[in-house]
Amino acid sequence: MIDVKNLNKSFKSNHVLKDVSFSVQQGEIVSLIGPSGAGKSTLLRSLNWLERPDSGTITINQSTIVAGQESKQAVFDLRQHSAMVFQHYNLFKNKTVIENVTESLITVKKVNKADAQKRAEAILEQVGMSDKLHDYPSRLSGGQQQRVGIARALANDPLVMLFDEPTSALDPEWVSEVLEVIVAIAKQGMTMVLVSHEMRFVHDVSTRVILLDEGTILENGSPDAIFNHAQHERTRQFLRKVQQF
């Protein structure tokens, strides 16, 4: 489903991703964990071409993009296959809940308005936001905003969903309702790659965990293998730090 080969990315002199390669099979839920600055978000955002890697290739479902010689069509295809859920939701502030979901259907996929609205209503029901269709994002709690963010990403019928720390901007009281929605979508067989600091969630939901450290993949295995039988001392150090409370 996803195949990443030799991805490199630098911000000026800071080499954030160093020759990163990994792949994800259909239906897998892969969590990227690691200390801050390890390159997790940069890696995830590259899959949606929100970061432009310096070199390497990304393939999602037979659409391959080669960094440095990407065509507009290749970027378009990549983004059609992958949908991003942002840490800070990034809902369109000047659009209502339902307009946030119909926006890309209407402007990008040229779906007619009535069909787009029907589809949006169905998806918003799935994330439990049917009663707020015509509210603006500013009127919603963080948890509600993020559920709309997930609905907006789902509307595009992606093959892969990318979650960039979907709960780390939320007040603790809203975290579980968002995680529940993610779990429900996972259960439908959606392929997912997520960056998260919710270690319990990562442990319970992931089919595989990748630990990044200083721009390289340090561990890549089942949650049990990483959390209970880590190969590297650095992994154990990291897990002790994040699990100590």
Place this chain on the structure above:
Amino acid sequence: MGELFSLDFMLGLFPQVIVALPKTLMIAGISALIGLMIGLLVALVRYLNIKGLTLISKVYVSFIRGTPALVQLMLVYYGLPIVIKIINLQFKTAIALDLPKDVFAILALSLNAGAYMSETFRSALQAVDVGQLEASYSLNMTTAQALRRIIVPQAFAVAIPPLANTLTSLIKETSLLFTISVVDLMAQGRIIASRSYRYLEMYVVVSIIYWVVCTILAKGFNRLEKKFRKYERGFQHD
């Protein structure tokens, strides 16, 4: 006669002076619309960092902000005919040289307002969270779609109060137009006052009309802002 200040005379001036108000509003209105377009275009050039045009827009804004409106008006008034002559010679065109005075006025004021509005739009565009653009790209919207549907509407809402300031400045600057013989409020007042030499009464009348117009405008823009920012928390109520 003989009074220091004649109230009756002053009140009698209102109907005579106010006939020129439509001209003032027409010139200010058209200049505002053209200025708005210039301002948005220049701001987008800077926002998108379009090569080649960025430097030109920087010089344009800096020049307008660094020179008096009256001088700009004179540059247009004496410069435009020469530019037209050169164009006519170069391209064998036959653009009329005796353009109506209003055209000079509108051109000068549009260029002036456009520069100020571009600065307003530029900071308003920068005030829109970069995440809005990222979300648009992520959903495969083009830059043009993202600007038109997401970024510019949000920037516009932020820009309304400073745009109102520019628009009131524009209305006040129309009072310079008598220097190129456009008969606006100010010119009309001067013509009428010259018959009686009661200049003070005339200037009081003219200032009251400007004051009322600008105040109504400010109130109108307040409402407009509430309407445009209805999606923001705290903007639903007074």
